[in-house]
Amino acid sequence: MKTKHLLLSLLAFGSLKAQSDAEQFREIYSRALGEQQGYEWLSELCGLGPRFAGSKQATESVLYFKEVMDSLGFETRLQAVKVPRWVRGPQEKAWLVQGIDKQELAVTALGGSIATPQGGLKAEVVEITSFEALDSLDLSGKIAFFNIPMDPTFISTGYAYGSAVKQRWAGAIEASKKGALGVVIRSLSSSINKYPHTGSMAYAKEVKRIPAAALSTFDAELLSKSLKQDPDLQLQLEMACEWQDSVYSYNLIADLKGAERPDEIMVVSGHIDSWELGTGAHDDGAGAMHALETLYLIQQMDTPLKRTLRLVWYMNEEFGLNGARVYAKAAKANNKERHVIAIESDGGGFTPKGLSIDANDAMVDRLKEYRSLFEPYGVYQFSKGGSGADVGQLKADDIILIGLRPDNHRYFEVHHSALDNISAVNAREFTLGSATLAALIWLMDRDDLCIDCVD
Ligand SMILES: [Zn+2]
Structure with missing residues (x-):
């Protein structure tokens, strides 16, 4: 009898847990779609103009949004990055x-x-x-x-x-x-x-x-x-067009401190620079704002994460990956922190379809177990593969790298052209990307889903 009771209560606990996961997902997606805060920020960003690395607007966009992030209560800092200067x-x-x-x-x-x-x-x-x-x-x-x-x-x-x-x-x-x-x-x-x-x-x-x-x-x-x-x-x-002397610009970093393991870092990121024919709404304003909205959504939740959630906006992915290299070098040299997860969104602001996971097979399989939670939101393509050019710089045995994979049928119609403007981004499609990343991070942190990250 006793064993049967235990089994029944375990089963009940299991279904309660599953139910609460689904509820938590619903809450994250509802808040994101209800407020569409990230899309507003994306519109503001695009309103500042194109952000080609080395240009005044690129640096000004970083400084402007540093203030936004400060006002939200995140711990922000700038990281100097030397970038080449080419002018059309x-x-x-x-x-x-x-x-x-x-x-x-x-x-x-x-x-x-x-x-x-x-x-x-x-x-x-x-x-x-x-x-x-x-x-x-x-x-x-x-x-x-x-x-x-x-x-x-x-x-x-x-x-x-x-x-x-x-x-x-x-x-x-x-x-x-x-x-x-x-x-x-x-x-x-x-x-x-x-x-x-x-x-x-x-x-x-x-x-x-x-x-x-x-x-x-x-x-x-x-x-x-x-x-x-x-x-x-x-x-x-x-x-x-002409080449000029290299100039300094910045990566922008913002932390939402973890409550239990603040020295373990989960990165959510995109690149803030863009080409200058349009305003880089999809490439990669959307990814940058997915990262910011993810921090915002997690901040709104009842319980804080165990680990530190860190936004990184890399400067100059398009023309040399300088920002990602500077960030990765500093991260590897810093023995007070350990990067456990790094996620990148650089595939545009279209409807998210899945995740591309750069980790060992066991971890990929473990992440695939989350798929049923994401399926109601249209996110189901979980595959082993590359993550992204920027987070790829952090590659090591003990870090899980993940790329958000949105629908890409229309991406290359606008990519790197004058068509890459806010009018090409659908607010709902974009917002689903932020909610997907927030839900993923919340789950991975709760389940301690990183490589060797629990003593
Ligand atoms: Zn890009």
């Missing part, structure tokens, strides 16, 4: 030239490109549809045109992006080796329109630097079609 300049234009006819194309300099020579660059164009095709080409005196679309058959647009992005970062190097005077690429976008998408590009030490730009997908299609009709047509390119 007032002029970036391209024309398709056929005889006396000139047609303007939508173009943008790739981040890090040198300017075109005085008076611009005008040359015939060679279209390149794969890197393999380059071997047999002589590009002397020509402008190389990489026209490699994102593969629409991939379900993950992230994979499609990954398989096409080489033209952006390596296009100038490979074309220059073949004698090209400049390079234009097809924008890395999953839709056809007149908005060019920028992003960082690279040069190699031993290879001559040439100007590099992205055409809108619409104009890449147009150029490709026009070249088939008239292989002798010319492209004229004018860009006045």
Whole structure:
């Protein structure tokens, strides 16, 4: 009898616990959706303008939100980060030239490109549809045109992006080796329109630097079609971008202190810098504000966390990962703290679908046990994989790295373009991301779900 009673009460306790977990989830999601505080902050952030690393607005955005976080009662501090300074300049234009006819194309300099020579660059164009095709080409005196679309058959647009992005970062190097005077690429976008998408590009030490730009997908299609009709047509390119001396900016750190194990750190993070064609609402204003709203939601709960929940806004993910490197170096050198979990949101503010977990198989399986709690909120894709470029810098055996995975079908339509503005972010979709992170952190802390974090 006794055993039966014990068993019954254990079962009752188990279902009570499950019920209260579901209730706690409901409370977190309800508060988030009811208040939509994070979306308001995101609107404010975007209202301050683009936040390209090294720019005045980037640093001013950090200082502005430090005050917001101070007023909320979080322990904040700035961490100095040296960042490169590249300026787009007032002029970036391209024309398709056929005889006396000139047609303007939508173009943008790739981040890090040198300017075109005085008076611009005008040359015939060679279209390149794969890197393999380059071997047999002589590009002397020509402008190389990489026209490699994102593969629409991939379900993950992230994979499609990954398989096409080489033209952006390596296009100038490979074309220059073949004698090209400049390079234009097809924008890395999953839709056809007149908005060019920028992003960082690279040069190699031993290879001559040439100007590099992205055409809108619409104009890449147009150029490709026009070249088939008239292989002798010319492209004229004018860009006045320039490199300046590096400057100092900041990472922003804000702590919500843990009640029992304050020296154990759970990071929730995003990058505060953005490209400057839009205002970086999705990339990564959304991630930065997911982190802030997560702290806010946890702060509103009845019981504090055992561990310290730390917001980190990294400066300059887009153009060198400087902020994440500075943060990780300081974290590893600090033996008074131990980082146990680090979460990043850098996939936009669309509806959250799941988590990508960088940890051992046992931990991934353990996290998958939470899935039934998240399913009512549409979050169910829990997979082992990469976490994110910024938290990736913290990688070690004893830390769990996690990336929030929102729906990504529309992400690359706006990514790094003038379309990445607050009007592209849906308040409910965005808010579900913050609630998901808050619920996850609350559970992991309560269940001591970190590697070796309980003595
Ligand atoms: Zn980003």
